[in-house]
Amino acid sequence: MxxxxxxxxxxxxxxxxxxxxxxxxxxxxxxxxxxxxxxxxxxxxxxxxxxxxxxxxxxxxxxxxxxxDPDKPLPTLPQTIKNKLQQITSEAELLHVTRSSVPLSLDFSGKTLAPQDEVEVLGITYDCRLTFKSHIERLAREASGKLASLRRMSWLLDNRSLEILYKAQIRSSMEYGYLAWGGAARKHLVLIDKRDSLRKEELGTSHDCNLCKQRRDMEGLTVMFKVQVKRVSHLEPLRQPQRRPLWLRGLSLRHLGELLQPRCRTWHQQRHYVNKCSSLWNALLTSVANLEGATLQDFTLSVNNWLLRQG
Structure with missing residues (x-):
């Protein structure tokens, strides 16, 4: 047709x-x-x-x-659905959604807490984003002032006295465990490392007074030793599988015990801990052997000497 x-x-x-x-x-x-x-x-x-x-x-x-059909009536919703839609519409009208920040009013034990940008808990300052930025900046500022005072009195003390005074007054405030800096960004930790490098230039170096960065790496490797060798139960989520051996003409291109290094696209300390410490662990195995029978004290001494040679 x-x-x-x-x-x-x-x-x-x-x-x-x-x-x-x-x-x-x-x-x-x-x-x-x-x-x-x-x-x-x-x-x-x-x-x-x-x-x-x-x-x-x-x-x-x-x-x-x-x-x-122009004469056919339009379809309508059942009465129950109409009532439900009206109820949802009325409830939505009661809500006031806005993108502007409204000050919160928190009541704790009958007292109203005023909102603050920073709060100090057990000597550690947290900001409103739960980061250590202001805390690290304050530590670096205080360490800079203490180093200036130590430099002024350096002509009165010998090297041993300067080392003891530095360990007691300055380094103790800048040293934290590797996992304790989980919320610190790399650019913030650089502030502390700069103050530590200034100490190295002004007061000289010694084997008993190494950099804070080296001590953080040693603590991170110590945690990996507890995970991979000692099999500590509460650190089991950090455990990484070992690499497959790679052979070429009868020679092994990889050391036994090397770990798979996961990919990481951030410098956030807590998130890239496994990535960085796995790389350090694989580099350590090329210089230090027989970790299976080593004690924790022997391992820390070996790692400390290895980091001093690397640094």
Missing amino acids: GLRTMESDTPGCSGQMGTKRKVVKEQQGESRGCKIPPLQRDDGGVAHTAKDKPYLLARHFAFKMCVP
Whole structure:
């Protein structure tokens, strides 16, 4: 069944012809708002009215076009769903959602706590983002002042006295365990390392007074020793699998006990701990052997000497 539109062969039409055409359309039953041109039926007749043309198209495009019945009522929701929607709408109107920060009012034991940007807990300062940035900046500032005082009195003391005074007053405030700096970023720890390097330049170096960075690395390797060798239960989540041995012409290209180094795309101390310490552990195995039977004290001495040679 083919459909052909009935078009006029007249090349142009004037205003009078347009008015006459409207009259003819009204006489044929066409609607003014109908944009469908006249269609030819299979029997040779022409569909002009706004009612015949949609039915003819619907019968021709049965699977591609659906013409709704204008007399059919629109579908409505059940009354229970309407009530539920009204309830949700009324509850949403009671909420006041805003992107601006509103000061919180916290009550603790009958006292109202005022919001603060920083709070000090057990000597450690936390900011509103739960980071150690302000705490490390304060430590670096205090260590800088103490180093300046120590430098002024250095001509009165010998090397041994300077070392004891530094360990008692300055290094103790800058030393923390490797895992204790879990929330510290690398750029913040650089502040402390700079003050420690200044001490190295001003007061000289000794084997008993190494850098804080080396001591942090030694503590991190000590944790890995407890995990990989001593099998401490509460540190088991940090345990890493060993690499497969790689052989070339009968020679092993990897040392026994090397660990798989996971990928890490951050310098956040807590998140890249396993990545960095696994790399240090693999480098340590090239210089230190027989870790299975070593005690914790022997391991720390070996690691300390190895880090001094590396640094």
